[in-house]
Amino acid sequence: MAKAKHERSKQGPTDGERVALPETDEGTILFNVPFPKDLSQLKAMAPIVIKQPYQIDYIHSYGQDSPFFAGLANRKLLGTRCTKCGYTYATPKLHCMDCGSECDWFELPQVGAVHTFTVCYFGSEEFLKDTPFVLILVEWPGINTLFLSRLLGADSLKPSLDWVGMKVKAKFRRLSKFKPTDVYFVPA
Numbered sequence: 436m437a438k439a440k441h442e443r444s445k446q447g448p449t450d451g452e453r454v455a456l457p458e459t460d461e462g463t464i465l466f467n468v469p470f471p472k473d474l475s476q477l478k479a480m481a482p483i484v485i486k487q488p489y490q491i492d493y494i495h496s497y498g499q500d501s502p503f504f505a506g507l508a509n510r511k512l513l514g515t516r517c518t519k520c521g522y523t524y525a526t527p528k529l530h531c532m533d534c535g536s537e538c539d540w541f542e543l544p545q546v547g548a549v550h551t552f553t554v555c556y557f558g559s560e561e562f563l564k565d566t567p568f569v570l571i572l573v574e575w576p577g578i579n580t581l582f583l584s585r586l587l588g589a590d591s592l593k594p595s596l597d598w599v600g601m602k603v604k605a606k607f608r609r610l611s612k613f614k615p616t617d618v619y620f621v622p623a
C-alpha cells in the first residue's frame with residue numbers, strides 16, 4: 436500500500452488526486468438490506484461484509500520457565516547454570532543450548548551493566564504509548580548471556596554512547612503481571 440502510494444507520487448499526482456476525504460474501515464452500520472421477491476435472484480446478491488470485534492482469552496503454561504516469573508513476583512532475578520558445562524544463562528534456559536544438559540536455577544545480582552541499547556520509536560500496541568523508549572541488554576561479570584529489558588530514568592530523546600557500560604539496577608513491579616516486563620532497570 437505504502438509502496439503503491441510512493442510510486443504514484445513519483446509520477447506526480449494531478450490536483451484532483453491530492454484532494455480526498457480520509458478513508459477508514461468504519462463503513463456503514465447496516466440495519467436492513469433490499470430483498471428480492473424472487474428467491475432465485477439471491478445467488479446474484481453481493482456478499483454482506485460486516486465488521487465485529489474479536490477477542491480471545493489465551494491460557495498458556497510457562498512450563499519450566501515458571502520459576503523465572505515466580506522470581507520476578509518476589510523481586511528476584513533468576514538465571515540458570517548448566518549442571519555439566521557450567522554455561523550461565525541470564526535469560527534462563529532449562530536445558531543448555533551448548534551441551535543439552537539440564538540447568539539449575541540461581542539468583543542473578545540486581546546490579547548489572549548496559550552491554551548495548553536501542554531507542555524504540557515504534558512498538559507493538561501495548562508499548563506504542565511509551566515510545567520512544569530504551570531497550571537494553573544487561574551484562575554481568577562471569578555470566579555468559581545477556582538479558583533484554585527496559586531502561587527507565589535515562590532520557591530517550593538524548594541517547595548517549597555513555598550509557599554503554601553504565602551500572603543499572605533491577606526494579607520490579609509491585610503488582611506482578613507475570614510478564615517479562617515485571618522487571619525493568621534504572622541507572623544504579
Ligand SMILES: [Zn+2]
Pocket residue numbers: 517518519520521522531532533534535536
Ligand atoms: Zn552445558
